[in-house]
Each structure stands twice: as structure tokens, then as C-alpha cells.
Amino acid sequence: MxxxxxxxxxxxxxxxxxxxxxxxxxxxxxxxxxxxxxxxxxxxxxxxxxxxxxxAPELEFYAEAGAPEGALYLDGELVGYIPGINRL
Missing domain, CATH: 1.20.5 (Single alpha-helices involved in coiled-coils or other helix-helix interfaces)
Structure with a gap:
């Protein structure tokens, strides 16, 4: 069978x-x-x-020429912008 x-x-x-x-x-x-x-x-x-x-997380702010104005990064990822900040 x-x-x-x-x-x-x-x-x-x-x-x-x-x-x-x-x-x-x-x-x-x-x-x-x-x-x-x-x-x-x-x-x-x-x-x-x-x-x-x-x-520990790295908080980054780029102040070089050509960097986004007031961009704030956490571990290499854009998390937001700081209002009113152009350069440090």
C-alpha cells in the first residue's frame, strides 16, 4: 500500500x-x-x-561651514534642530 x-x-x-x-x-x-x-x-x-x-550615546553638533544650521545628531542620526542657533 x-x-x-x-x-x-x-x-x-x-x-x-x-x-x-x-x-x-x-x-x-x-x-x-x-x-x-x-x-x-x-x-x-x-x-x-x-x-x-x-x-554612552554621543550628542553631536556640527559647526563647520556647510553643516546644517542648528542640526543636532544622536549617535550619527539627525534628531532635530536647535531653533535660533546658526553656529557655535
């Missing part, structure tokens, strides 16, 4: 015969490498977010 498998979009393909040992080994190595890279990416992202959280 043949079992039919159904997914969200209809019937799935019939199960494939067993793979050769070399292909199974390659598939296992690829899955383990994928897990290791995903874990490494999560660790790097967590370290970066912790480093950003530890760093």
Missing part, C-alpha cells in the same frame, strides 16, 4: 530511495555547518547589540 503525503499546497512527492553513504555524509556535514554558522551569527549579533548598549 502506498501512503500519500499532503502539504499545504497539495500532495508531496513520494519518498525517495535511500541515498548513498557518501551523499548522506555530505548532507550531514552541510547541516552541521549550517547549524554552526547560524550559532556563530547569533553570537556576533548579540555581541554587537551588547556593545551598542554599553556605549
Amino acid at each position: 502506498h501512503k500519500s503525503l499532503y502539504g499545504f499546497d497539495g500532495p508531496l512527492a513520494a519518498p525517495q530511495p535511500a541515498l548513498s553513504p557518501a551523499r548522506q555524509l555530505a548532507a550531514r556535514a552541510l547541516r552541521q555547518s549550517s547549524r554552526w554558522l547560524a550559532r556563530l551569527a547569533r553570537q556576533i549579533a548579540m555581541r554587537r547589540s551588547l556593545a551598542r548598549a554599553r556605549r
